[in-house]
Amino acid sequence: MSVQEQDPGEDIQARLAEWQQGDFTLTCVDLLFLDVPQNGDEPYEAVFDGSAEGCVVISQTCDIVREIGILPNVIVCPLVKIDQQRRAAIEKGQAPRYGLVDGVPDDIVADFSRAMSVSKRLLVDWERKRGCNNEQKCMGFALSLERFFGRFAFPDAFNESLRPLRRAIYSKHAKNSDLGKALRSIREIRVLPHANWDDEKSVPITFFILLEDNADREFEERDTIKNAIADKFDKIAWMAPFCSHENLLYLTTLSDMTAADYLNSYSLDLNTLSFARRFQEG
Incomplete structure (x- = not known):
């Protein structure tokens, strides 16, 4: 197959290989979630929250690069603005809801309490920015996710x-x-x-x-x-x-x-x- 005749799926897989957990984009500022409907005839209502500063990928890197036919989506969380007091709490380990990301201003962090799925076809169209600049930062981001989603519920x-x-x-x-x-x-x-x-x-x-x-x-x-x-x-x-x-x-x-x-x-x-x-x- 010539370059001109390359399978679009192969091109997407090649572009997915550039992404890893913790990478982010400022292209997407809308977060979709379900809420109580204004119209009582519907069981729920889809709502867009446009207050995000961007989105960060929290799916594991192995899942990001996995074939679309097997795993077509990734999970992202919003990047949100915080004040200095909240930033200090995060650095002290007192705010597990939030995660630190490289390449953004100090007043912007990942909010793990909100998430949405996006297709990999959409993901590769976003402008990617590296969110973890070295292996230690990658491990730190993964541990932040583990801490938030995997904490034991003590009595x-x-x-x-x-x-x-x-x-x-x-x-x-x-x-x-x-x-x-x-x-x-x-x-x-x-x-x-x-x-x-x-x-x-x-x-x-x-x-x-x-x-x-x-x-x-x-x-x-x-x-x-x-x-x-x-x-x-x-x-x-x-x-x-x-x-x-x-x-x-x-x-x-x-x-x-x-x-x-x-x-x-x-x-x-x-x-x-x-x-x-x-x-x-x-």
């Missing part, structure tokens, strides 16, 4: 019990204190329940404190870190049926932790402090 009583702990960690994380240095030496906090979450009698809790590698810690000694943070965990006022396990804190690293302990525990959203810092440095 209300558990979340309420940890509210003061969360406030303390968010407020002390950047401080030049022993607690601040200890918190910045933590990579992730995971929760191990020693009973089913819905057990009505008692659910003892252990926190796995996953530390950064030695070179990346501000405190190298584990006992120093444990002593600095223990008071905040000891003061948790548990709501029933939750309580502290006799081994409330267990300090470890990813290389030391067993696969079983990792899979049987649940990531606490406090780990996003460390994640957000790495994303900004990438």
Whole structure:
């Protein structure tokens, strides 16, 4: 087949190969969604929201480049404007609804709470802009999506019990204190329940404190870190049926932790402090 006779589908596939997760366009500023109809005779109404600044692709790269005949659409989220206060919350890991994208002004971010499907034939007609400039940024964007769509729904009583702990960690994380240095030496906090979450009698809790590698810690000694943070965990006022396990804190690293302990525990959203810092440095 000559170049002039090239299958249009092959051309689309070649253009799709230029796209990856996190790429965006400023061409599309309309978001389509369903709402309660103004006309009561219809079950729903299609509405266009034209307030977006553009759209970012959140489909995985492997799905973007997959053959149209197998997977004809991709998923996009709007790019929206935010104020400086919201931007600061995102950088601290306190606003999982939003994701940071390269190549746009600081007051524009991805809004993961709204999404729509678009055909790949339409996607390749948009002007593509690279949204993740290196592998680390690609991983950071993927982790942002995983965090928003994959977070475990802890029981209300558990979340309420940890509210003061969360406030303390968010407020002390950047401080030049022993607690601040200890918190910045933590990579992730995971929760191990020693009973089913819905057990009505008692659910003892252990926190796995996953530390950064030695070179990346501000405190190298584990006992120093444990002593600095223990008071905040000891003061948790548990709501029933939750309580502290006799081994409330267990300090470890990813290389030391067993696969079983990792899979049987649940990531606490406090780990996003460390994640957000790495994303900004990438």
